[in-house]
Amino acid sequence: MNVGIYGAEHDLAAKSVKHTLDEYGIKSFAVTAKTKTRLADCILVLGGDKGVRNYFHRTFDSTSPVLGIGEGESGGFLAQVELREFSSHVERLQRKKYTVEEVPRLGVKIDGKSVYPVLNDVAIFSSKSAMLMEHTLRVNGEEVWHDSSDGIIVSTPIGSSAYSMSAGGPMLFQDSEVFEIISVNSLDVTRRPVIVSNKSAIEIDDLYARVHCEVVLDGLDRYKVMQQVECTKFLPPARIIRFKKDSTAISALTKKVHLAEELLRMPPSSKLLLKTLEYEGAMTQKDLANKTLLPDRTVRLALSHLLEKGYVKKKVSIRDARQKIYEIAKMD
Numbered sequence: 001m002n003v004g005i006y007g008a009e010h011d012l013a014a015k016s017v018k019h020t021l022d023e024y025g026i027k028s029f030a031v032t033a034k035t036k037t038r039l040a041d042c043i044l045v046l047g048g049d050k051g052v053r054n055y056f057h058r059t060f061d062s063t064s065p066v067l068g069i070g071e072g073e074s075g076g077f078l079a080q081v082e083l084r085e086f087s088s089h090v091e092r093l094q095r096k097k098y099t100v101e102e103v104p105r106l107g108v109k110i111d112g113k114s115v116y117p118v119l120n121d122v123a124i125f126s127s128k129s130a131m132l133m134e135h136t137l138r139v140n141g142e143e144v145w146h147d148s149s150d151g152i153i154v155s156t157p158i159g160s161s162a163y164s165m166s167a168g169g170p171m172l173f174q175d176s177e178v179f180e181i182i183s184v185n186s187l188d189v190t191r192r193p194v195i196v197s198n199k200s201a202i203e204i205d206d207l208y209a210r211v212h213c214e215v216v217l218d219g220l221d222r223y224k225v226m227q228q229v230e231c232t233k234f235l236p237p238a239r240i241i242r243f244k245k246d247s248t249a250i251s252a253l254t255k256k257v258h259l260a261e262e263l264l265r266m267p268p269s270s271k272l273l274l275k276t277l278e279y280e281g282a283m284t285q286k287d288l289a290n291k292t293l294l295p296d297r298t299v300r301l302a303l304s305h306l307l308e309k310g311y312v313k314k315k316v317s318i319r320d321a322r323q324k325i326y327e328i329a330k331m332d
Contacts, residue, residue, distance in 0.1 A: 001094055002039060004064065006031040006055050007046030013071055013083050017044055020087045024094060031055075040064045042093065042241060045079070046071070050281040052078040053218050056105065056238050057116045065100045067093065067241040071282070077158055077174070078103070078119070078240060089243055099242045104156050104198055106179070107234035110215050110225050117234035120159030123216040124229055125151035125184075126209040133213055136206040137181065139196050146206070149186040154179060154202055154231045162278065163219060166271070169193045179231070202231040219279040269294055269302040274311060274328065282327035 003021060005014055005028055014030075021028045028044075029035075037043055041064065045055045048070035056062060068079025069086055081089055092098060105117040126133045133151055137144045155164040157172040160180055165171055169182040170193060181194045181202065196202065205228035207213045215223045266274075272292050277283060280291065289299045303326060306312035313329040 001026050001041050003028045003093075004031040004035065004037050004040040004043040005029070005046070006043055007051050008032070010046040010051075010071065013046050013069070016083065017046070017069065017086060020090055024090050026090070026094060037064050041096075042067055044069055046083075047079075048281050049078045050279065052238075052240070053119050053220070056119055057218070057220075062236050062238055065239040065241045077161070081243060092243060093241075101174075101240045101242050102237040103158055103174070103240050104177075104237050105234040106154065106156055107232045108215070108217065109228075109230040110223050111227055115217065115223060118159075118218045119156060119238060120218045121153050121155040121163050122229065122231055123151060123153045123163060123219075124204055124207070124213060124225065125216065126211055127214045127224075128209075128211045131209055131211065132187070134206065134208040135204050137183075137194075138203040138205070139181075139194075139200050141201070141203075144194060145183070145188075145191070147183050147186050147188060147191060149191070150184040152204055153182045153184060154204075155182070156198075159218075163275070164193075166275065170195070179233075198233045200232075204229045204231075219275075267302065267305065269298050270305050273299065273302050273306060277312065277326065277328050282325045284323055284325050288326070 003026055005017055007014060008030060018028055031037060031043060043064050043066045045051045045066050045068050047054065048068065052066060052068040055066060067081060069081050069083055070079045071083050103119060105119055106122055107117050108115050108122055132148050134148050135152055136146045153164045153167055155169065156179060157174045157176045160169060160172040164180060164182050167182050167184045169180050172178060172180060177198050178195050179198050179200065179202065181196065183191050207225060207227060213225050215225050215229055273288055276288060276291055285299055285303060289296050303312060307314060310329055312326050314324050314326055316324060
């Protein structure tokens with residue numbers, strides 16, 4: 001068996017995984033953006049959900065199935081195995097006693113130029129917050145609406161429980177062969193999300209705002225857009241290894257429903273920190289302040305609220321014992 005390990009920045013975790021594989025006599029190699037992985041039986045990706053998204057952003061060669069490994073206890077849709085329990089799954093990995101789920105990806109073109117495919121969502125907003133953006137939505141060449149709103153989100157089923165849910169979009173079961181489109185805070189109060197087949201060609205054009213517009217891919221990278229964004233189903237899909245029947249997307253979706261009810265009563269700063277931790281993974285208080293641009297005091301108070309409610313947990317960094325890091329807590 002030949003296994004690739006992706007996530008060199010997680011050095012201690014990578015050494016732990018490699019040591020475990022060595023004990024079972026499994027050959028392994030480090031994976032970089034330039035590594036050819038077609039001969040690998042599978043790829044182990046460190047860094048939780050964020051790590052899995054990063055891996056698929058940087059490779060178009062997704063023939064080998066991926067097992068996402070988290071370093072915390074929050075679990076996720078993409079990475080359902082934690083580092084501390086990895087050794088208990090190695091034998092099943094070696095015997096290929098798992099299922100492989102094909103997760104759809106969105107191919108994206110910005111002003112005619114292709115960028116990397118995304119797993120969660122494509123969001124288009126004015127580069128300055130609280131400023132309206134005009135746009136036209138077309139599906140398969142036919143105009144669906146011309147709208148003025150805060151922005152527009154195109155989401156996969158995996159992404160439907162992330163950013164699009166907080167914007168009022170429906171949650172989709174992960175095996176649904178659809179994409180969803182949400183106009184965020186539209187001036188048209190009758191505007192509702194649209195569900196389309198994942199075979200559809202989605203175009204957002206006639207973009208206009210008082211400042212330039214930006215495309216945000218999977219909540220990570222921003223690209224300036226002048227006129228048009230195109231979204232289509234990207235092939236091949238991401239191939240994700242699943243071990244646990246009790247950690248299926250359906251059960252995770254149920255947890256999201258309970259969290260959504262609590263989100264309605266949560267302060268905006270707490271919502272922002274939760275969303276940041278969901279996309280970015282475990283972070284220090286300083287990192288959260290830098291990422292969200294919130295004042296240190298606001299971050300401190302929001303973290304206290306989230307810790308008290310049990311949505312976030314605090315632990316000591318394995319890289320620096322002086323540092324405290326925060327992550328989304330596992331919800332039972």
